[in-house]
Amino acid sequence: MSTFLRSLLPFFIFAAIYLAIAMMVDNSYYQLIIAMVLVWACFGLSWNMLSGYTGLISFGHASFFGLGAFATVLAQIYFGISPWIMLPVSALIGAVAGVLIGLPTFRLRGHYFALSMLAYPLAMFYVFQWLGYPEVTIPRVTENPALYMQFGDRRVYTVLALILLTAIVMISRQVERTRFGMALIAIKQNEAAAEAAGIDTLKWKLRAIAVSGAIAGAIGAFYAVVILVITPNSVFGMLVSAQALTVAMFGGVGTVWGPIIGAAFLIPIAEILHAELGTYLPGIQGVVYGVAIIVLIIAAPEGVYWKARDIVRSRRPRRTEQDRQTTQAAPAPGAADAAAEDRRTVHDEVVLDVRGVSKNFGGLRAVQDVSFTVRKGEILGIIGPNGAGKTTLFNVLNGFQKSDGGQMLLHGTDMLGRRPHAICAAGIGRTFQVMRPFKRLSVADNVKVGAYVHAGSEEDADAIARAAVDRVGLSASSDRIAATLTTKELRLMELARAIAGKPEILLLDETLAGLGSDESKEVVSIIRALAATGLTIVIIEHTMQAMVQLVDRFIVLDHGQLLVEGLPEEVTRNPKVIEAYLGAKWAANA
Numbered sequence: 001m002s003t004f005l006r007s008l009l010p011f012f013i014f015a016a017i018y019l020a021i022a023m024m025v026d027n028s029y030y031q032l033i034i035a036m037v038l039v040w041a042c043f044g045l046s047w048n049m050l051s052g053y054t055g056l057i058s059f060g061h062a063s064f065f066g067l068g069a070f071a072t073v074l075a076q077i078y079f080g081i082s083p084w085i086m087l088p089v090s091a092l093i094g095a096v097a098g099v100l101i102g103l104p105t106f107r108l109r110g111h112y113f114a115l116s117m118l119a120y121p122l123a124m125f126y127v128f129q130w131l132g133y134p135e136v137t138i139p140r141v142t143e144n145p146a147l148y149m150q151f152g153d154r155r156v157y158t159v160l161a162l163i164l165l166t167a168i169v170m171i172s173r174q175v176e177r178t179r180f181g182m183a184l185i186a187i188k189q190n191e192a193a194a195e196a197a198g199i200d201t202l203k204w205k206l207r208a209i210a211v212s213g214a215i216a217g218a219i220g221a222f223y224a225v226v227i228l229v230i231t232p233n234s235v236f237g238m239l240v241s242a243q244a245l246t247v248a249m250f251g252g253v254g255t256v257w258g259p260i261i262g263a264a265f266l267i268p269i270a271e272i273l274h275a276e277l278g279t280y281l282p283g284i285q286g287v288v289y290g291v292a293i294i295v296l297i298i299a300a301p302e303g304v305y306w307k308a309r310d311i312v313r314s315r316r317p318r319r320t321e322q323d324r325q326t327t328q329a330a331p332a333p334g335a336a337d338a339a340a341e342d343r344r345t346v347h348d349e350v351v352l353d354v355r356g357v358s359k360n361f362g363g364l365r366a367v368q369d370v371s372f373t374v375r376k377g378e379i380l381g382i383i384g385p386n387g388a389g390k391t392t393l394f395n396v397l398n399g400f401q402k403s404d405g406g407q408m409l410l411h412g413t414d415m416l417g418r419r420p421h422a423i424c425a426a427g428i429g430r431t432f433q434v435m436r437p438f439k440r441l442s443v444a445d446n447v448k449v450g451a452y453v454h455a456g457s458e459e460d461a462d463a464i465a466r467a468a469v470d471r472v473g474l475s476a477s478s479d480r481i482a483a484t485l486t487t488k489e490l491r492l493m494e495l496a497r498a499i500a501g502k503p504e505i506l507l508l509d510e511t512l513a514g515l516g517s518d519e520s521k522e523v524v525s526i527i528r529a530l531a532a533t534g535l536t537i538v539i540i541e542h543t544m545q546a547m548v549q550l551v552d553r554f555i556v557l558d559h560g561q562l563l564v565e566g567l568p569e570e571v572t573r574n575p576k577v578i579e580a581y582l583g584a585k586w587a588a589n590a
């Protein structure tokens with residue numbers, strides 16, 4: 001059995017047990033609840049596809065659900081089209097709506113994204129009211145009702161819902177284990193780092209919302225068929241979006257099990273309370289979801305699945321401290337390489353030609369008309385006092401910030417203004433002053449995110465990542481979760497992620513910050529070893545002792561301007577540099 005199918009085994013067992021129980025229930029009301037648990041689990045999985053994996057919380061998933069539901073009912077009323085046909089058509093409608101909604105809305109982030117998503121189902125609610133559809137009913141078909149998905153035995157709907165759920169779980173698992181899922185998780189954990197590692201974040205987010213919209217559209221269509229009567233409120237209403245979000249968040253976000261667990265717990269409680277108390281307490285389901293969220297915040301903020309998993313893991317025997325030390329003391333091949341002789345050659349060929357680059361923040365001229373060149377194989381150091389504009393210069397060069405003038409010629413082609421993932425793919429990698437790890441991923445997966453730029457397959461990406469991890473000497477820690485790493489290990493992991501994109505030029509922003517002197521030496525020798533393989537490096541750093549050993553040439557920035565450029569021995573003796581940056585103490589010790 002393939003690993004993919006094996007990973008789905010627990011789900012298949014669950015589905016078989018669920019089906020067996022469903023087949024034993026005669027009461028048609030309970031049958032409806034049993035089918036509805038699956039419908040909301042599917043809808044929760046649709047929400048999870050976008051919000052669970054990317055972290056972009058959507059309050060507006062009812063848009064896709066309602067479009068699928070209305071399309072299916074109206075297609076049968078006006079054109080006699082069967083829901084069997086409308087199910088895939090609704091998926092298509094959901095996917096297109098997803099892209100149309102995603103394109104403008106992905107410009108926003110965080111709370112702004114979440115709130116703006118609210119607007120879409122609200123608008124659709126009123127549009128369908130104005131169009132004169134306060135309530136629509138699927139016409140009853142007497143001849144060959146099965147052709148119109150109408151069945152006397154309601155258990156058939158549970159079987160169909162289970163088939164839909166199985167398909168959606170398989171799609172979700174497939175997304176999780178490929179570069180699609182990896183890109184979404186990277187976006188969730190650190191969108192800027194994902195872009196810089198070569199991931200076209202907009203493209204992947206659009207794909208996620210298209211798949212998510214397709215699932216919601218199809219499940220909305222199926223819901224209409226099961227429930228027979230729909231209103232704008234029952235498919236576009238606030239409670240519908242809230243239900244998708246609540247089942248997923250209650251069960252656990254970012255896993256296929258979350259929405260299933262959430263729906264299995266919450267839907268029966270909400271439905272039974274609604275049936276028993278709905279006449280006295282209309283909207284009781286809303287109270288159930290509200291209480292569920294409060295309980296969740298207190299007891300298991302990440303959801304039932306993750307809480308249960310943490311409890312199970314904490315009971316397993318842990319590796320002893322001695323084991324850990326043995327692993328860490330294992331020789332690091334990359335570090336050994338780093339000690340190898342520096343056989344670096346600096347070529348005459350200019351690979352990067354920065355011409356008159358400027359960047360203003362309002363009245364502040366953070367980078368002013370800065371020009372310099374970098375030759376192939378060179379290590380160029382950028383120094384200057386705090387606030388001189390060094391990081392801003394990197395941000396402009398790697399596409400994080402738009403420049404206010406100038407050019408950056410990479411082998412003669414101007415790259416300024418392109419997006420970070422495109423600049424990364426063109427051959428410019430970078431690391432960050434404030435580290436940006438994907439905290440919940442292992443070292444190997446963190447690096448693999450960077451490897452996708454040039455990898456043809458998952459195996460390729462794994463191999464490139466493994467080689468990059470090895471080159472920085474982190475092989476022994478490749479399975480560790482990034483959140484458990486030390487500062488030095490995090491710096492090395494970021495370095496590995498950057499080189500996994502096979503850059504020609506590497507922009508290193510304060511890679512030695514926060515390291516002790518021995519750690520600094522180790523990282524410097526790894527950087528040297530990387531340069532010895534032909535990589536061109538531009539490095540910002542304040543640790544001058546290490547820098548004079550490392551670089552071929554310096555440029556010095558002050559108040560956004562290029563103050564001086566030259567060899568280390570010239571620059572460190574230059575009175576202007578001593579005055580602006582190094583200080584009299586440096587001059588006295590030199």
Ligand SMILES: Nc1ncnc2c1ncn2[C@@H]1O[C@H](COP(=O)(O)OP(=O)(O)OP(=O)(O)O)[C@@H](O)[C@H]1O
Pocket residue numbers: 361364366384385386387388389390391392393433
């Ligand atoms: N997004 C921003 N909005 C407004 N001002 C900014 C922004 N980013 C940087 N600045 C300002 O631009 C100037 C240059 O900052 P930058 O971070 O590039 O300096 P730096 O040389 O990297 O400093 P450090 O060595 O402390 O990292 C500073 O005055 C900073 O406050």
